[in-house]
Amino acid sequence: MVTTSDTTPLPLLVIYAGGTIGMQASSRGLIPAGDMAARLEAALATLPPLRRRALPAYVLWESPEPIDSSSATFADWSALAALIAAQHEAYAGFVILHGTDTLAWCASTLAFQLQGLTKPVVVTGSQRPLGQPDSDALDNLEASLAFAATPGWREVGLCFHGRLLRGCRARKWYTRDDTGFESPNWPLLGELVDGVAVLYPARAWRDDDGAPRFELPAREPAPQVVRVTLWPGIDATLVERWLEAPQVAGAVLECWGSGNLPDDPALIGVLARAAAEGKPLVALSQCPIGGAAPGTYASGQILNDIGVMSGDDMTVEAACCKLTHLLAQDLPQEELRRRFLTPLVGERGAFTPQVDSA
Numbered sequence: 001m002v003t004t005s006d007t008t009p010l011p012l013l014v015i016y017a018g019g020t021i022g023m024q025a026s027s028r029g030l031i032p033a034g035d036m037a038a039r040l041e042a043a044l045a046t047l048p049p050l051r052r053r054a055l056p057a058y059v060l061w062e063s064p065e066p067i068d069s070s071s072a073t074f075a076d077w078s079a080l081a082a083l084i085a086a087q088h089e090a091y092a093g094f095v096i097l098h099g100t101d102t103l104a105w106c107a108s109t110l111a112f113q114l115q116g117l118t119k120p121v122v123v124t125g126s127q128r129p130l131g132q133p134d135s136d137a138l139d140n141l142e143a144s145l146a147f148a149a150t151p152g153w154r155e156v157g158l159c160f161h162g163r164l165l166r167g168c169r170a171r172k173w174y175t176r177d178d179t180g181f182e183s184p185n186w187p188l189l190g191e192l193v194d195g196v197a198v199l200y201p202a203r204a205w206r207d208d209d210g211a212p213r214f215e216l217p218a219r220e221p222a223p224q225v226v227r228v229t230l231w232p233g234i235d236a237t238l239v240e241r242w243l244e245a246p247q248v249a250g251a252v253l254e255c256w257g258s259g260n261l262p263d264d265p266a267l268i269g270v271l272a273r274a275a276a277e278g279k280p281l282v283a284l285s286q287c288p289i290g291g292a293a294p295g296t297y298a299s300g301q302i303l304n305d306i307g308v309m310s311g312d313d314m315t316v317e318a319a320c321c322k323l324t325h326l327l328a329q330d331l332p333q334e335e336l337r338r339r340f341l342t343p344l345v346g347e348r349g350a351f352t353p354q355v356d357s358a
């Protein structure tokens with residue numbers, strides 16, 4: 001895509017996938033729009049000269065069909081992963097412009113598909129379209145370019161409102177507020193301080209192998225992983241219909257508190273049968289902060305007894321993406337289990353503040 005001599009610093013690759021950041025008004029509300037090259041240039045040209053000069057060089061790749069990310073699928077994100085895998089050597093880093101609705105899903109699945117990254121990958125979007133008065137788009141774009149061009153970190157980050165979050169720890173938290181996202185169980189990887197992109201290295205993911213081990217899906221379409229959120233009085237026969245469906249390959253159970261479920265033999269029987277049939281099950285907490293530890297209470301111990309894997313403090317996006325990803329690798333059950341329970345890209349496990357020198 002680009003050719004450079006040994007002495008020329010590599011540019012960034014900016015990938016425009018869609019989302020509000022590139023949308024335009026229509027009679028039915030905002031719709032995805034193209035011609036991003038000219039619109040990006042025009043927006044960046046409005047920056048004060050010093051900030052314009054500080055922008056890193058970039059090459060734009062525009063999707064021929066930008067989408068509202070509420071329609072995004074795993075196939076769309078696998079195509080993004082394949083593009084980055086193919087162009088990994090040619091660019092210094094990557095910025096993906098994407099809708100915010102499923103941005104945390106995009107970031108999570110990219111992290112699992114692009115293990116061993118040696119360059120930054122930054123996903124971003126905005127709450128209001130580029131070019132609209134009071135839009136947050138230009139700020140998010142400028143900050144994302146700055147973080148993507150800052151060496152010293154090598155993972156999938158989500159940049160929004162001057163903050164860099166680990167992508168597979170982030171969740172869309174606000175529908176309108178510029179903050180957009182939170183990372184409830186991991187601190188910021190970096191933030192803008194007086195307009196300068198500052199990283200907190202002790203919080204970054206350290207990949208001991210430090211070499212690309214990209215894992216694009218071995219099969220498509222992506223296996224169906226269902227989300228089952230408990231509610232008081234949940235009817236086991238409803239859960240049974242989902243888990244027995246032949247196209248369902250696994251499930252993420254969003255349990256109570258630290259990983260508890262009702263003392264209902266019918267519900268436990270449904271889960272036990274699915275697990276015995278080889279459909280991997282994961283237990284998460286419905287609480288955003290802290291995570292699940294099934295077995296803390298007797299009402300959660302049954303999950304351990306029937307082989308449900310604890311999702312610990314993973315976000316639901318990361319847990320679903322990880323399970324989908326591992327199922328798409330066609331691994332033996334024990335290996336799938338081992339990998340699910342091991343942090344692969346910093347997606348699970350508590351942060352220990354003592355090691356943070358930031």
Ligand code: ASP
Pocket residue numbers: 018019020021067068069070098099100101102125126127
């Ligand atoms: N519906 C939009 C999308 O996800 C919302 C956004 O980008 O903020 O594409």
